[in-house]
Amino acid sequence: NANTWHINARNSGYRVDHTPEAGSVAVTTGGPYGHVMWIERVNDNGTVDLSEYNNSYSSVSGLPGDFGYRKQVSTSGMWFIHF
Template sequence: MYSWGQCTWYVKSVAPWVGTYWGNGNQWGYSAAADGYRVDSSPEVGSVAVFAAGFAGANAVYGHVAYVESVNGDGTITISQGGMGFATPAGPNYRTMSASGLQFIHRY
């Protein structure tokens, strides 16, 4: 399980355009949409991946967020992330995984 506080801090450090008061990781998609950002299921380099609570190792209550480093030809994405439970809690920690089931917040 990944800690929500450090995951949001890490993402804000690599994507300073994200909102200041978007709540827990699993709330970021809703909050970003309310602020006018595009939120969908299509990953792009530089977008923010939003994990629902309990999805793919995310915290069962707070969810998780990560930064999309690459979109790969096989339908996977490579993300960087931080949080408790990682070798480097402050990040970056890299993971390649399926993009299916995630929301993505886009800067533009």
């Protein structure tokens, strides 16, 4: 599940922290499964622009399972996996 990606990544030798960078994967641990997102850009005000699947809130069609893009998202509580 997505809510363990940061733990598994760290155990596999990847850098994992709370500092967003473009090209990193954001991990949230809420809910039963968590969620992962791709960081497209870090903005000057500390928010991020991200892309994701399976979030009906941001999806193009408004349906789960579709691609979405969000801008100016707070990173509070997120983990970031760096490649």
